[in-house]
Structures are given as structure tokens and as C-alpha cells.
Amino acid sequence: SEIDQAAAISALQQSDSLLIDVRSAEEFADGALPGAIRIGHEDIAAQIASVAPDKDRPLVLYCRSGRRSALAQQSLEQMGYSRVINAGAYDDLRPLLENRE
Numbered sequence: 001s002e003i004d005q006a007a008a009i010s011a012l013q014q015s016d017s018l019l020i021d022v023r024s025a026e027e028f029a030d031g032a033l034p035g036a037i038r039i040g041h042e043d044i045a046a047q048i049a050s051v052a053p054d055k056d057r058p059l060v061l062y063c064r065s066g067r068r069s070a071l072a073q074q075s076l077e078q079m080g081y082s083r084v085i086n087a088g089a090y091d092d093l094r095p096l097l098e099n100r101e
């Protein structure tokens, strides 16, 4: 569950990838990455199947600094999701993804 920004950027170039913000609704409302959907890290195990029934779909996770996305990654991997990437911190990703879409 190391942060892998390079893997995140390349996964996001695949059209079937899903960018997931695992922070709180308040944090998300203050600003999020373009194209991200929000599922709180404590809800992701219960909710992932409704957005990503295909367990081989690339899932790119981020939070404030990488801790909650690491926890979410662990639970998704335990559920059998095979392509889960911890993209790390919102502030680090924002300049890299600003021009996306």
C-alpha cells in the first residue's frame, strides 16, 4: 500500500479506470480532482460493488496524505480487487491532474 503516483497517472489514462476520493464529504466539497467520485474510506467496502462490479477495473484512490487511501486499498485488495493504486495526497496530485478533462 505504498503511494505510487506514476502508476496512478498511467492508470488514469485508461478509459475504464475509476478515480476515487476517499476523504470526507466536507473535504470533497472544498475541492477534489477532476473526474473523481467520492466514497469515504470507511464506506468503500460496502459501496464499491455498486460502482465497480468488475474486480479487475483499475481503481485509483487518494485522500489528504495517503493514509486513508492505503486503508481503503487494503480492504479492496482483501475483497479481490486486483488493480488498486494508492495515488496518495490530493495536494500532490492536483497540479498533475488539473488539465485532465
Ligand SMILES: O=S(=O)([O-])[S-]
Pocket: 063, 064, 065, 066, 067, 068, 069
Ligand atoms: O488523508 S489522510 O488519511 O492521509 S490524513
